[in-house]
Amino acid sequence: MSLALVVGVLVAGGTFLVLQRGMVRIAFGFVLLGHAANLVLLSAGGAARRGEPLLSIADLATAADPLPQAFVLTAIVIAFAITIYMLTLAGAGEGDDDTEDRR
């Protein structure tokens, strides 16, 4: 329930931001949407089991599913690369980061 609500809040915030004007806000929106997607992945693994999947200390009965964690880990790094790419676009070129023709 809590994860689902967090996902909802993040998706709503992210969606609002990407529909605004200016590259920086779009980039921020994507970061929030990325958080939401990552949490959905972890939630899919099951939020009931919350033990670390470290075999040196883990109790296999309660250890969390490691597979979504691996997905999320790579997803975070890719999202990072995309974020800095979008920020580069925001900082590149003339004028400011406006994404629309000024009327």
Added chain:
Amino acid sequence: MVLPLVLSLLILVAVAAPVLDRFVGRAAGWLLAVIFLALGAVLAVEAPRIITHDEEIEFSAPWMPAIDVLFDFRLDGTGLLFVILVLGVGALIMGYSARYFSRGKHGDYYFLMALFAAAMFGLVVADDVVLLFVFWELTTVCSFFLIGRTGHSANQPAIRTLLLTVAGGLALLGAVITMIVHIGTSRLSVILADPAWQEDPAFATTAGVLVIVAAFTKSAQFPFHYWLPDAMAASTPVSAYLHAAAMVKAGIYLLMRFSPALADNVTWNVLLIGVGLLTAIMAALFALQRHDLKELLAYSTVSQLGFLVAVIGIGTPGALAAAGVHTLAHALFKATLFMLVGVIDREVGSRDIRRLTGLRRVMPITAGLAALSALSMAGVPPLLGFISKEKLFASYLEAPGPAMVGPLVGAVAVVGAILTFAYSFRIVYGAFGGPTTQTRLREPSLVFLLPAAVSSIAGLVLGFFAGWLDPLIDRVVLDTRGTPGEIHLGLWHGVAPELYMSVVTIAVGVVLFLRREFIDRLLDRRLFPVTGVQVFERCHAAAITFGARVAELTRTFSPARHLAVPFVVLTAFGMGALLTGVRVPAFPEPVTRPIDWLLMALIAGGTVGIVLTRSRLAGLALLGVIGFVISLFFFILGAPDVGLTQLLVEVLTVVVAVLVLRRLPRSFHPTGALRKSVAAGVALLAGGAAAVGTFAFTGRREISGAGEYFLQEAEEETGGTNVVNTILVDFRALDTLGELTVLGLAGVVILAVLEVNGLMGGDRSPQAARYIGTPIGSPTGNTILARTVGRWLAPLLVLLSLYLLVRGHGEPGGGFIAALVGGAGFALAYLSASSAQAAPIRWPYVGLIAGGVGVATLVGVLGFGDGGFLRPLHADIPLFGGGYYHFSTALLFDIGVYLAVIGVTVTALNRLGVEDVPPGREAGDRRSDPDGSVAAEPDEVREPDSRYETTESLPGSGGRR
């Protein structure tokens, strides 16, 4: 074994050619010629087996076993005929190239020519249709680059040629798929022997037409004929090899190859005979109009290919024999003529017969060789061309269908042959006849003429000893018609219809030559209202216009409009799914804990804030807050590696964002109330759907089977105890490698964007002037804290990152986390430097990224040592004082990850942290900025560093606008 051996040697030669070129220069051509001949000799050892014993050389090895595609090679008589062209003419052209080109670097030329030879060889020995298609396309690609390398003027012809031949390649792909689906195998020899060709006319005609389209594009038949003259933009050796002797014969090869399956198909007969003869006559007329010898030869090639296509369409054993002989004869005389035109071009500096005159006196050997080849082309005894033309005539008379078809086809062919005779003489007379004006010209060196002499004289010798070819041609007939040929080639066949046809051809041809001025006047007009190139260009332009029209429907420069569509559609889908009433299982255990609600509240607060704020810096700060809470959430969910990664990414994101934000206005762009409410509506719906969806569809199960497996087996299989890390670098390393490539690419793209656009200038606010003279205003003064701390912290962070890297397999850590910690170290070092110039990172970032991806890939290749790509190798290294260190190549893979991530981070820091607008961009540009904050500042402020503005624009001051 000999077939893949020759093929791989040819590929090897291609790769080695640039190296050879570097050491011996253009003489590399001679070396390649010798190698081609040696490879030919290797095959010649096997040839008697094929020719006299009706055997084939075969080879088979798995390629894509899952779809039953094999490296199937098979050399029969037909293949051998074309191999002789590829290697024999190839050797001559290579030798010719050694003199044709001026001294200098021609590595790319020799590479492409040898690669083309390999592709062409593969094409004619492939016994798998997929393989055949791959080699077919490879010849197209080689042709494209060989035309394109000539220079700027060759760009358009190269592109036209490519588009057209690739379209034909698509037709071949269509044929390949049709055949595989219908017959159930990709093996060519099995497909051709299948009864479906006779029993299922619909299939036979469909596949046949696709094969015909492919062959017509490759062999330049109407309406695709115009690409070949276009391709004459390539250098002469390329024209001689690809566009006369070898590549354009690929279409002929394909038609001969499919002859056993399709020779009795009426569509096949009609299309090949009709289009072939039409092309033959049309192109011959064009040839008579041309003054550029090379262009003339190109149309002549189109015309001769038309004769070949038509005779294959006849489909009798005699016709296929004629096709075989004429393919060989044409390769010999046409390669010679091209080479000699190249010689004339080099020696005289022109190829225009209006400017060339009387060269026979100054270049008698060249003239003699050219005349010999032209006579062969004209079909004059005792040359090989005469024999093959007689064979063609005899075959045309056998055309299938009503009784009158044979004589009709024969008559049309005679007209084509008369025109051939006329343009052959036009070539010789145009260049060598008439008064000699340029008496100072000399014969070129004999070495330059040698290759042309070989092929020219071969045409003469084979004319007298045509019987030598009988066994080979017999075998070709057996391959293409399934019956022994009983072919006897010779100059004299007794008084037969084809002899009368030859007599008529030569007699009328002589008359046409004598009345050449009348003919020239007659043909000095446009025969057709449009040229092929014009038609192509119009279609091309129309396709692009149509694409633009379609794109117009959705084109807008506002990303919000594009982004709104998926959100609305996805939300609608989600709501639809919920409304249909999905039944979901119950949660096996409670999934929510009290602390979740605290984090949830923090995230919600941050999100509301970031949505409402108009200050960019406040937005960034709130984004950081949300990110940190999310990483806390990851820790609480039992994902320490993920949490660490998120934490570090958050730090670096903020650093990078600050570097960008300082260049931008302080507040976000204002948007209207309507837009805000629409966006809010969409956002609330999307958020609601996401929340309900997540609640309904996730987590309502026990641990996944895969997760269970990894938990159980990770230590046993990989020796690592950090299961997440073992998944990343071991179990699913291929995913990680792919991800790494994306990451590296993002870094490269960032560089590319900044290379093209540059960064906008820094935002120098007038308030900065207030601090001049104080420590805050001094770039060295205001970083004193950061520098003092950074001096020992930054190296420590880098050390820590190395430690995290090494321990990652067992404890939280690994390549990603380690690299992000290292990146944070670099960020600190960067931020504590007094100016961008003083920043201590001057690393070759592209090298780092490429090195990282390279290391990871290399480790993957090492895995082949243990049975598969990316399979880690293990070793237990004994330590001093007992015990073992468990070493796995997964660690090396992780080092690749580490390097790539560091590379991307350093790229962003360094390229976004640069101080000033790049050269070529006026600083005055900023004046047009709505911000309008450019001020004429004292000199000291001219060189402020990045921290300066950041300090200046703390949240709070952002609200001033």
